[in-house]
Amino acid sequence: MEILLDGSVSWRPPQETPNLRELLLLLDSHLLAQGRVIIRLQLDGGELDRPRQQQLGGESPARFQKLEVESADPGELSQKTLAGLREHLDRLAPLHQESARKVRGGDYENGIRLLQTCFGGWDMIVRTVGDVVRLCRIPMEESPGSGPSTREGIARLQETLTRFRKAFTEHDLVTVADIAEYELPPAVEQWRTLLQDLSIQIATRRKIPPA
Amino acid sequence: MKEGQDPMGGPFEANVALLQRFDPSLAARLRALPAPAGIRVETTPSGFPTLQALSEDGVEIRIHSAYQPLDEAKKFVADRWQAGMEAIILAGMGLGYQALEFSRLLPAGVWFFVVEAREDLFRTALEQVDLRALLSRPRTRFFVGADWMAYLGWFRSALEDSQVHRIHLVTHPPSLRLLPGFYRQVAAETEAAVNRRTIEVNTLVRHAEQMEGNAIRNIAFLPETHGVGELEGVFAGIPGMVVAAGPSLDLDADLLPEAASRAVTITVGKSLRLLANRGIAPEFVASLDMLEITNAVFEGYAIPEATTLLFDEDSHPEIPRKYPGGRVTYDSTSALMNWVSPLLGPFGYLEKGLSVAHTAFFLARHLGLDPIILVGVDLSLPGERTHAEGVTMTWGGKVDPANPHLVEVPSVDGGTVRSLKNFVSFVTAFEVEIARTRARVIHTSHGGALIRGAERKKLREVLSFLPRKPESVAQVLRERIHAPRTPDLGRFEQASRQMLGDLQSLREACESGLRVLGRARRLDRSNRLEREEFSQLSRKLDEYKDLVINGRSSVLLGRLVSRTALEIKELSLEKSQETDPSRRIEMELKWYGMIFEGYRAAVDFFRPEYERMQEELRARQGRKV
Numbered sequence: 001m002e003i004l005l006d007g008s009v010s011w012r013p014p015q016e017t018p019n020l021r022e023l024l025l026l027l028d029s030h031l032l033a034q035g036r037v038i039i040r041l042q043l044d045g046g047e048l049d050r051p052r053q054q055q056l057g058g059e060s061p062a063r064f065q066k067l068e069v070e071s072a073d074p075g076e077l078s079q080k081t082l083a084g085l086r087e088h089l090d091r092l093a094p095l096h097q098e099s100a101r102k103v104r105g106g107d108y109e110n111g112i113r114l115l116q117t118c119f120g121g122w123d124m125i126v127r128t129v130g131d132v133v134r135l136c137r138i139p140m141e142e143s144p145g146s147g148p149s150t151r152e153g154i155a156r157l158q159e160t161l162t163r164f165r166k167a168f169t170e171h172d173l174v175t176v177a178d179i180a181e182y183e184l185p186p187a188v189e190q191w192r193t194l195l196q197d198l199s200i201q202i203a204t205r206r207k208i209p210p211a
Numbered sequence: 212m213k214e215g216q217d218p219m220g221g222p223f224e225a226n227v228a229l230l231q232r233f234d235p236s237l238a239a240r241l242r243a244l245p246a247p248a249g250i251r252v253e254t255t256p257s258g259f260p261t262l263q264a265l266s267e268d269g270v271e272i273r274i275h276s277a278y279q280p281l282d283e284a285k286k287f288v289a290d291r292w293q294a295g296m297e298a299i300i301l302a303g304m305g306l307g308y309q310a311l312e313f314s315r316l317l318p319a320g321v322w323f324f325v326v327e328a329r330e331d332l333f334r335t336a337l338e339q340v341d342l343r344a345l346l347s348r349p350r351t352r353f354f355v356g357a358d359w360m361a362y363l364g365w366f367r368s369a370l371e372d373s374q375v376h377r378i379h380l381v382t383h384p385p386s387l388r389l390l391p392g393f394y395r396q397v398a399a400e401t402e403a404a405v406n407r408r409t410i411e412v413n414t415l416v417r418h419a420e421q422m423e424g425n426a427i428r429n430i431a432f433l434p435e436t437h438g439v440g441e442l443e444g445v446f447a448g449i450p451g452m453v454v455a456a457g458p459s460l461d462l463d464a465d466l467l468p469e470a471a472s473r474a475v476t477i478t479v480g481k482s483l484r485l486l487a488n489r490g491i492a493p494e495f496v497a498s499l500d501m502l503e504i505t506n507a508v509f510e511g512y513a514i515p516e517a518t519t520l521l522f523d524e525d526s527h528p529e530i531p532r533k534y535p536g537g538r539v540t541y542d543s544t545s546a547l548m549n550w551v552s553p554l555l556g557p558f559g560y561l562e563k564g565l566s567v568a569h570t571a572f573f574l575a576r577h578l579g580l581d582p583i584i585l586v587g588v589d590l591s592l593p594g595e596r597t598h599a600e601g602v603t604m605t606w607g608g609k610v611d612p613a614n615p616h617l618v619e620v621p622s623v624d625g626g627t628v629r630s631l632k633n634f635v636s637f638v639t640a641f642e643v644e645i646a647r648t649r650a651r652v653i654h655t656s657h658g659g660a661l662i663r664g665a666e667r668k669k670l671r672e673v674l675s676f677l678p679r680k681p682e683s684v685a686q687v688l689r690e691r692i693h694a695p696r697t698p699d700l701g702r703f704e705q706a707s708r709q710m711l712g713d714l715q716s717l718r719e720a721c722e723s724g725l726r727v728l729g730r731a732r733r734l735d736r737s738n739r740l741e742r743e744e745f746s747q748l749s750r751k752l753d754e755y756k757d758l759v760i761n762g763r764s765s766v767l768l769g770r771l772v773s774r775t776a777l778e779i780k781e782l783s784l785e786k787s788q789e790t791d792p793s794r795r796i797e798m799e800l801k802w803y804g805m806i807f808e809g810y811r812a813a814v815d816f817f818r819p820e821y822e823r824m825q826e827e828l829r830a831r832q833g834r835k836v
Contacts, residue, residue, distance in 0.1 A: 104283060105290035106384070167273075174273040174283075174385050182278045 001061045003027070005069050020064075021057035031071050037135060039077065040070035075202050078132045082199045085125055086192065092121040093188045100181035103173055115168065115180060122161055122184075125191065126154050129198070136202050145197030153194050157187055226337040229346035230353075237355055240330065247331035252339060255280060260339045262306060264332060266389045274305040274332075274385045284308035288316065291381045295784060298322035298375035302397045303386020307336045307345060313381075314345045320787050322350045322373040324366075326397055328357040328390045357393045360646045363639065366400060376408050376777075403636040407565065410633070416774045418501060420816055423770045425501050426547050427820045428528040431828040432538065433555040434698050436531070439521070439541045440559020441691050444579040446684060450474040450677050451580025451650075454493065455568040456481040457589025459657040460599035463670045467491055467586070470670060473677040475580055475684055477521075477571040480508040482587065485601040487512050494688060495539075497521040497571045498530050499563070500605065506530060508603040517685065519692050521574060523563065524548050537692035546766040550710070554703045565640050572644065581650035584673055585665065588641075590634040591620065593658035621661040623654060630660050638662055700832060707825060713764035714814045720762070721811040724755035728803050736796070752803045759810050768813040775809025 003011045011030070017023040024041075031038060041048035043056070044065050061067075095118050102111030133140055133150050140151035148156070160183050167175035231238040249265035261275040276283040287309050299317065304310050304327040317323055325345075327333045333355045336342060345351065350373070354365045380401045387394040415422070452474035454460070454467070460482065463470075470476075471491045478486055480498035492515030498505060499522065506529050519537040522530055524545060531538055541561035542552045552558060562573045568588055575583045587599060597607030610629070620635060622628035630638075638660050645652045645664035653673055654665035731748040734741040759765060769776075779802060786798040 101286075104286055108384075170270045170272070171388050172270070172272045172385075173388070174276060177283075178273070178277050 001064045001067055003067045003069065005031075006071055007068070011069075017061060019058050020053070020061055023061050023067075024053065024057075027069065031069075035073060036071040037074045037077070038069060039072045042068040074135045075205065078136050078202050079199060081128060081132055082195050082202075085128055086195050088121060088125065089188055089192055089195070092118060092125075093185065095121075096180045096184040096188070100177040103177040103180070108173070111177075112168075115164075115176065118180065118184065119161070119165070122157065126157060129154065129195070132198065132202075136205065138198075138201065138205075142201075143197075144194065144201040147190070147193055147197065150194065150198070153190065157191070160184065160187060221338055222341040222343075223338045226342050226346060229343055230337070234353065237353065241334045241337065241355070244330055244334050247335055250331060250335050252335065253277065257281065259308075260306060262332075262335060262339075264329070264389055267391075272385055272388050274389075275308060280306070280308050284312045287383075288312040292316070293379055295788070296321055296377075296379045297784065298324065298373060298378045299381060300324040300326065300378055300397075300401055301381050301383065302326050302394050302401075303328070303383030303389075304336060305332060305383060305386055306340050307342050308340070309381075309383055311340070311342065311345050314348045314351065317348075318787055319349060320784065322352075322369075322375055323348065324352050324354070324369055324378075326354045326362070326394075328355075328386070328393045330355055332386075332389075357390060359393070359396060360643065362397065363400065363643045366404065367643070370404060370408065376405075376412050376780075378405050399635070400639060403632070403639065406632060407636050412773075412777065415770060416777060419770050419773050422501055422525050423547070423817070424820050425526065425528055426524040426545065426770075427817070428824050428827070429522070429524050429526065429531060429540075430547075430551055430555070431528070431824050431831060432531040433540070433551065433558075434696060434700060434828065434832065436538045436540050436558070437692050437694070437696065438556055438558025439539055439561050439574065439577055440557055442539070442578055443559060444577075445687055445691070446475050447579030448581050449579070449681060449684065450582055450584065451575040451578065452476045452584045452586055453568065453571045453575055453588065454478040454482050454486065455571070455585070455587040455589070456485075456598045456602040456604075457587040457656065457659060458592070458594050458596050458599050459589050459659055460485070460587030460602070462657045463586055463655065464489070464599070464601070466670050466674060469674055470584070470586070470677075473674065473680050474584060475575075475578065475680065477574055479567045479571055480505065481598065481602045481605065483508060483514070483518070484512050484603050485599065487515055488601065491515075492517040494684065495519050495521050495571075495574060497567050497574065499523050499526050499567050499570060501525045501527055503527050503529060504605060506533065507605065509534065517688075519688060521570070523570075537688070539692060546769045550706075550764075550767060551703075554706055555698045564644075565637050569637070569640055569644070572641070576644075576648050576650060579650075582653050582673075583648070583650050584653045584655060584670070585662075586655050586670060588654065588662075589656045589659035590637050590641075590662075591622070591628040591630040591656075591658065591660040592617070593622075593628050623656050623659045623661045623667055628658055628660060634660060641665070700828075704825075707821070710764045710767070711818060711821065713762060714767075714818060717759055717762045717765060717768075718811055718814040720755050720758040721807040721814070724752060724759065724803065724807040725811075727751045727755065728800060728807065732800060736793075756803060756806055759806060765810070768810060768817060771813035771816055772809045775805050779805055779809075 005011050013023060013026045017026060028038060095114050099111050099114035099118060102114065129150065138150070141149050143149045160179060164176065164179045167179065227238050227242060230241070251263045251271070252260050253262065255261050255276065255278055257279050259280050261273070261277055261280050263271045263273050266272050298321060299313065301310055301313060301324070304325050310325050314323060352369050354362055378401055380398055382394060382398060450473055452470055454476060456479055464485065467486060468489055468491055471486070471493060476491070476493035477495040477497060478493045480496055480500070483493070483496045486493055494517070496518050498508065498520060505527055509530070514535055516536055519539055520531065520534045521539050523540055524543055524547065540558050542548055542556060542558045543563060561570070561577055564570050564573060572583065592610045595610055597610055598604050616632045618630055618632055618635065619627040620630040620638065641662045642664050645662065652665040653668050654662050655668060655670040655673060727748050731745055731752065734745045736742050736745055782798060782802055782805070786795060786802070789795050789798060
């Protein structure tokens with residue numbers, strides 16, 4: 001099977017591998033040694049995502065023709081992702097007040113539509129930050145700045161979002177509006193700081209520690 | 212001290228003392244209430260209390276903001292504010308922040324009705340928040356509790372006392388969440404009441420002359436007409452049947468002869484033909500429609516001799532004029548009837564209700580009938596037709612599925628059934644009345660709208676336990692309905708002369724008022740001397756206005772000036788909100804003009820109609836002699 005790194009370099013594993021899973025582990029170690037991480041894989045023209053890797057992990061590499069590998073510098077990738085998240089947070093911030101205003105004003109349909117957008121936005125932030133700290137091998141318990149650790153920040157936000165969801169499900173509209181108006185706007189500020197601190201922490205790390 | 216709170220501790224006693232003044236029974240009920248369970252009061256960072264309460268599905272719901280309940284209330288009110296409101300009903304009060312904010316902003320002339328379904332919440336509000344500004348506001352009424360029948364009674368009396376036509380409904384969503392069924396009913400009933408009111412007002416405004424003309428001309432028949440007062444309780448304990456014209460009457464048509472042999476039967480005019488064609492002579496037929504077209508219900512068949520007509524002052528005069536059998540009528544609350552009844556009556560009071568079926572029901576109750584069996588009272592449109600076959604339809608026909616007024620309502624047979632928005636009010640009216648009726652009420656409709664409080668049985672089943680109708684029924688009716696009457700017609704003529712004289716004086720006061728008004732309008736109010744004259748003329752205008760409005764017979768013109776009264780009400784509301792003094796004076800002058808012109812036109816209608824009636828009355832009495 002031909003293995004092509006970042007569209008140009010052909011790569012051969014240092015030893016024969018019995019299956020695709022072990023081949024990918026060797027590939028991961030090879031790239032990490034060069035300070036890079038895998039961000040995308042294509043096997044015979046098809047996306048090789050996590051579920052497909054699980055499915056085909058036991059298969060012999062000889063069964064396939066071509067594996068295309070896209071890699072990136074984790075620091076650069078994380079910085080780009082964090083910058084995107086900060087912009088996302090800026091867009092999210094005014095939606096809280098607006099949704100609270102609509103809910104309190106009796107425009108439930110539009111208020112709830114906006115709140116759903118807020119839910120989705122926060123979910124994405126929590127998931128992506130988790131991905132970034134994992135990618136950069138930063139311990140979750142570590143505080144990126146002077147504030148709380150990433151784990152604590154996520155836990156606090158998730159606690160608020162859980163109450164938010166519960167109130168939403170139970171049609172407790174006052175609590176929904178209270179959280180949107182009084183609790184999520186400070187969370188926006190805390191997360192803006194946390195993303196900034198994370199970005200600095202990543203930038204000051206020269207090397208990603210091994211997994 | 213924070214707004215809305217008593218620094219001395221609990222504001223409960225001060226609040227209850229005020230409540231005691233206008234609703235002592237509510238105050239006593241609340242005092243006796245045990246400490247509320249399922250309510251959690253907390254202090255917010257703003258210092259004001261907030262609370263959470265258990266909903267009927269067991270979920271703890273926050274009723275006011277946990278941060279800034281006062282700000283929340285201000286925004287709530289601002290978002291729902293409408294200029295020119297005549298009355299507002301707040302469904303759900305919680306701790307009263309929204310109600311306090313409304314009471315702070317509402318002009319004094321606007322009625323404010325506050326409904327709180329939970330007594331424990333209302334009591335908590337009295338304990339936690341200083342509600343004195345709300346409780347001492349004039350034109351403010353409270354309903355506390357979730358007893359639907361009690362609510363309907365309260366709402367009806369609130370509407371009667373306030374005489375408002377437009378009500379702005381504001382629902383407090385967290386309160387709705389606690390008891391959704393009750394508050395939805397409140398919303399539906401408010402809408403229905405507003406619809407009813409609109410219909411009543413529109414009918415009055417549109418048909419004021421027709422109605423008043425009917426009422427005047429019907430006086431000619433009163434000397435020969437008996438009143439329902441003579442029949443009160445005469446058939447106590449005898450089964451009665453109210454026959455309406457709903458489509459399910461088709462399914463029971465074959466049972467009607469048997470039913471009529473067992474129950475005193477009161478039919479609506481539309482169904483008389485169907486009954487007569489089946490050889491049934493109901494004891495009464497109720498016909499109250501004011502339009503001439505209604506006479507059609509008595510055409511094309513032989514009206515049973517033994518059937519007595521129940522008509523009222525608004526019925527078209529051709530109905531009592533042409534009706535071949537006995538006639539009964541009743542006193543209403545109208546000013547004309549109040550005037551004429553002591554002279555030619557009394558006839559006994561009977562409520563009119565929203566439809567002729569309601570009046571028939573009231574008559575059944577008045578006669579003492581028990582049980583009262585409702586037949587063809589469907590108040591729904593389960594099939595393709597609005598009425599049963601063989602009845603005389605004055606409206607309807609084939610049901611139009613695209614009719615925007617169609618609604619689904621609970622059915623007597625379970626599930627829901629198609630109905631009309633108007634019928635929803637009719638159902639509610641029956642429910643209220645049935646709750647007040649000692650007699651057992653049995654609803655026999657097939658696929659009709661559910662009427663709560665009535666037993667549900669099919670007519671065939673009811674017949675199995677009804678005894679035969681006593682023969683004394685016919686005899687009692689013959690004796691009472693056909694006995695000659697001898698009202699003092701001389702006294703009536705004398706009172707009529709005096710009343711017409713009063714109306715002539717009233718008309719002259721209108722003319723004088725209009726002349727003064729013309730002069731006042733021409734004055735230049737920026738000139739000191741003319742301003743002084745204007746003040747004098749204003750006083751004169753007021754004097755003429757008092758003569759017109761408070762004259763001895765002015766009240767008789769009430770219905771005829773209903774359109775003017777409505778316009779005056781609108782103008783008064785507008786005037787109360789006008790801040791420009793010059794504009795206010797212009798509005799005031801317009802206001803006087805409307806009164807004088809409105810009453811003058813009313814006299815000009817009333818007098819000739821009355822004189823024509825007098826001629827007919829004299830002719831009828833002469834014929835009798």
